[in-house]
Amino acid sequence: MRETDVMVIGGGPAGLSAAAEAASFGCDVTLVESDLALGGQLIKQTHKFFGSKDERAGTRGFKISELLLEELSGYGNVKTYTNCTATGYYPEDGVVTCVRAEDEYFKIKPKKIVMATGAQERLIPFPNNHLPGVYGAGAVQTLMNVYGVKPGDKVLMVGAGNIGLIVSYQLIQAGVQVAGIVEAMDKVGGYWVHAAKVRRLGVPIYLRHTIVEAIGEQYVTGAVIQEIDERFQPQGERKSLDVDIICMAVGLSPTCELLWQAGCEMVFVPELCGYVAQRDRNMRTSHKDIWVAGDAAGIEEASSAMVEGRIAGVSTARALGRGTHE
Amino acid sequence: MKLIEEHPILDFKHGKRVTFSFDGRQLEGYEGEPIAAALHANGVKVYRETPVRKQPRGFFCAIGKCSSCFMVVDGVPNVRTCITPLKEGMHVETQRGKGVIPAITDKGKR
Ligand SMILES: Cc1cc2nc3c(=O)[nH]c(=O)nc-3n(C[C@H](O)[C@H](O)[C@H](O)COP(=O)(O)OP(=O)(O)OC[C@H]3O[C@@H](n4cnc5c(N)ncnc54)[C@H](O)[C@@H]3O)c2cc1C
Numbered sequence: 256m257r258e259t260d261v262m263v264i265g266g267g268p269a270g271l272s273a274a275a276e277a278a279s280f281g282c283d284v285t286l287v288e289s290d291l292a293l294g295g296q297l298i299k300q301t302h303k304f305f306g307s308k309d310e311r312a313g314t315r316g317f318k319i320s321e322l323l324l325e326e327l328s329g330y331g332n333v334k335t336y337t338n339c340t341a342t343g344y345y346p347e348d349g350v351v352t353c354v355r356a357e358d359e360y361f362k363i364k365p366k367k368i369v370m371a372t373g374a375q376e377r378l379i380p381f382p383n384n385h386l387p388g389v390y391g392a393g394a395v396q397t398l399m400n401v402y403g404v405k406p407g408d409k410v411l412m413v414g415a416g417n418i419g420l421i422v423s424y425q426l427i428q429a430g431v432q433v434a435g436i437v438e439a440m441d442k443v444g445g446y447w448v449h450a451a452k453v454r455r456l457g458v459p460i461y462l463r464h465t466i467v468e469a470i471g472e473q474y475v476t477g478a479v480i481q482e483i484d485e486r487f488q489p490q491g492e493r494k495s496l497d498v499d500i501i502c503m504a505v506g507l508s509p510t511c512e513l514l515w516q517a518g519c520e521m522v523f524v525p526e527l528c529g530y531v532a533q534r535d536r537n538m539r540t541s542h543k544d545i546w547v548a549g550d551a552a553g554i555e556e557a558s559s560a561m562v563e564g565r566i567a568g569v570s571t572a573r574a575l576g577r578g579t580h581e
Numbered sequence: 582m583k584l585i586e587e588h589p590i591l592d593f594k595h596g597k598r599v600t601f602s603f604d605g606r607q608l609e610g611y612e613g614e615p616i617a618a619a620l621h622a623n624g625v626k627v628y629r630e631t632p633v634r635k636q637p638r639g640f641f642c643a644i645g646k647c648s649s650c651f652m653v654v655d656g657v658p659n660v661r662t663c664i665t666p667l668k669e670g671m672h673v674e675t676q677r678g679k680g681v682i683p684a685i686t687d688k689g690k691r
């Protein structure tokens with residue numbers, strides 16, 4: 256069985272930062288990432304990031320990822336596996352099981368673990384929401400910004416938070432029409448600059464509206480939207496839109512299955528968008544060998560993911576008795 | 582293929598063009614890119630049919646987390662096609678139901 260000092264699960268900004276930090280203290284680090292490339296959400300982000308200047312605000316997302324990878328490549332003591340998913344944690348002996356390329360299974364026994372598994376997209380209930388063509392905003396971004404594939408011809412965006420607004424703008428950049436954005440609240444949730452950009456391009460933002468049905472037999476051929484009242488009940492006229500993609504940008508939930516499995520104490524924090532692991536200020540959970548960082552610790556943004564990753568990385572090194580640079 | 586030709590910020594570098602089969606049809610895609618992305622570029626959106634209600638499913642998360650994109654690839658069912666790289670000559674099939682797990686030969690390799 257493979258052994259390692261620090262295992263980092265997830266190769267987004269949080270995981271990459273944790274790995275670099277732990278490695279800088281001489282720990283032997285193994286990082287697994289289920290995607291085909293490292294970088295997490297960052298590799299899909301073509302816009303200049305908001306946040307703190309120290310954490311690279313003003314730089315485009317995919318560039319931040321390149322900078323982190325460059326930093327990591329300077330360490331000989333980091334092993335990274337892509338297309339490799341951590342599938343289980345066994346509390347009785349601390350073994351993590353992994354599957355690589357859907358084909359090769361292996362076990363790894365780390366001394367310490369940083370869970371940096373990010374988040375997953377939410378879906379809201381409406382008839383036919385199972386139809387192909389109802390995609391998470393992240394999936395739409397992956398198709399168009401990573402692989403250069405047009406997700407469709409015409410899109411209905413659900414949600415006018417920053418993600419909904421940014422992805423709408425990115426769709427237009429990729430040559431896809433955006434028929435409209437529906438938002439359940441009575442004001443736009445995202446930053447004004449992002450809303451102004453899409454409005455300027457003539458995309459209507461329907462406030463106090465929601466999607467009530469997807470139309471189609473085998474895949475989406477249309478969508479129906481409707482106004483909602485204060486109790487979020489649909490009312491008034493149903494408006495049909497001729498779209499082939501319904502893009503969901505209604506929020507994210509922390510990916511925390513492995514934390515539950517490990518028996519970490521979990522708490523429900525609405526501000527962090529769901530159940531998250533209870534942790535101390537060094538991001539250590541109630542389990543003495545497990546740390547958490549980034550969106551997996553609560554939905555925030557890349558700047559905080561990087562800071563949390565670094566804190567977790569230093570803290571694992573300390574716990575291994577390697578807390579100072581030579 | 583439905584590819585983005587011009588982009589104000591990104592410059593797409595695709596790998597080698599390869600041929601693969603989808604339900605017996607010959608399609609083209611780029612080596613190393615996810616099977617699901619190659620199918621989508623060919624206009625294919627339905628990847629499986631659910632076991633009980635026989636409803637179509639395509640992809641949803643594109644990051645290997647939701648199981649929506651399961652297909653039969655080279656005889657193996659439940660392959661997450663959104664994170665499985667395309668190779669020359671792959672046989673990709675729509676998955677109907679739960680799929681049948683192929684027999685495992687020695688050393689666990691097919
Ligand atoms: C459209 C959009 C715009 C954004 N804009 C901004 C912005 O302007 N500024 C900003 O600061 N933030 C922004 N963010 C948020 C930012 O991208 C995220 O907060 C950040 O990427 C979180 O980092 P992370 O490392 O925690 O998670 P992620 O980047 O999601 O990385 C987690 C990684 O873990 C992998 N993984 C998960 N489970 C496993 C497993 N079991 N085994 C192996 N690997 C696994 C996943 O494949 C993924 O690559 C934006 C997000 C989106 C979607």
Ligand code: FES
Nearest residue numbers: 641643647648663
């Ligand atoms: S689309 Fe979610 S696992 Fe592939």
